[in-house]
Amino acid sequence: MNSMLAQIRSLPALIRELVPVLDDTVRKTLDHKLCLSVKRLHVIGCGDSHHAALGSELAFEALAGRPTEPMSALQFARYAVGYLPPTGPGTNLVIGVSVSGEVARTTEALRLARQAGASTLALTATPGSRLARAAELVVLSATPPFPDPPGVDTPRVRSYLASQLGLLLMAVRIGEVRGHLDWGAATAVRRDILALADVAQRTLDGCDRGAHALAEEWRDAAEFVFVGGGPNYATALFCAAKVLEASGDGAVGQETEEWAHLQFFARATATPTFFITAGGRDLSRAAEAAAAARAIGRRVVAVAPGSASTLRDVAARLLPLPEGVPEVFSPLVAAIPGELFAAYRAEVLGEPFFRQAGGGRAPGINRVRSSEMWDAIQR
């Protein structure tokens, strides 16, 4: 089994292990004063962490009852931080997400957020990292060790899930302290989050064979498009990222409405296009866009519950998500089909993950960790 498939198959157990630990940490870190003071949140990161941030927006708004703006770390650090509303101490909470804690842009963003008077929290797996030291509060999202085979750098899916869980549990915590969720509702949400372990297992069981078959069938394809709306726009971006990391194919994540304005006009006809939805508010638009995609020759895959018949009926293939997953939780499982596809795609092509750092990709050349950081907010 390739190491990425091994990571993906470990996700149900990881949910069971992490939820109680993260919930305990979040409760001890987000105190009553902070939860009651915060008026708005910014959730920021790069790469997978940015995707986790995007996927958490609905959770913070629906469960915590607080307006939330997810952003790339660059957008926040260089453009937004200077315009945080001056609404007083504790009212702006900026959560910086970075598993390594060493991403320069995210560290810069939290440092500048502190200069701007915001409350800052680092969600990271690395205690003592630059990000952790830049923030007033730290929630550690470390996952149990899952070593790579020697010489293999595996595209990460476990750390993404940990970040998603950390953010989701923060939303619950803020919501219950604020009274937006009463005790019963908060208890039910926590129980539903833990139950996502079973949902993840069912997703794996339902999609593994189909994802493998698609990877075999589409050996000829050179580019893949993942489409999602609402919280699953983040899922689309993340799945594209995993294809880029795993097999190096051209891959794009796009928002459902935007697909109709943009990729609809791409010249390449038979591009495999995955429409990802939990069957929620984006379903009708996903079905419309998928029908258009099919009409112009795209190889359309529905990543959706089987009951999403309007989408399922226009797709050539279905990678089924379990029924009844609330949209707010769906990013935690909706990425699994795309992850499986990416892992199998690399295996089918015999392509080493991350190009094995070849092709001029000397360590640090993309300067993710060593990028020059601003010391002061610029407006």
Next chain:
Amino acid sequence: MKRLTTVELETPPGESLLNITGQVQAAVKASGLTDGICIVFVPHTTAGLIINSGSDPATAADIGSELRRLVPTRVDFQHTYDTPADAAGHIKVALTGTSLSLIVSGGALALGRSQSLMLAEFDGPRQRKVLVRVVADPA
């Protein structure tokens, strides 16, 4: 004789005083006890027991608001694992208590005409239990 009965309740959101006199009386009657002691106990730390007048809902409202005046739901409790309402609830239960000892005479609780037993919920909605234990007078 059925000596221990558990009454199960689902409480509404927030704070409430629930009249449980009927359920406890029923448990005493079902036990077959004629004369003795009935101990009513709630195994909770954010719900307590009170005996007071149940005839006017305004009395329950007054009790609730006075407890809130004594123990406001504030920001700076030291117990922060759950919510401020939970932290305040723990303190309120320390004031109300969680146990009542009542006299049973002639098969019924010897309550005054305007007395009612109330479960005081301080952080609902929750699943609550009320334990009713009867102890017969020595023969």
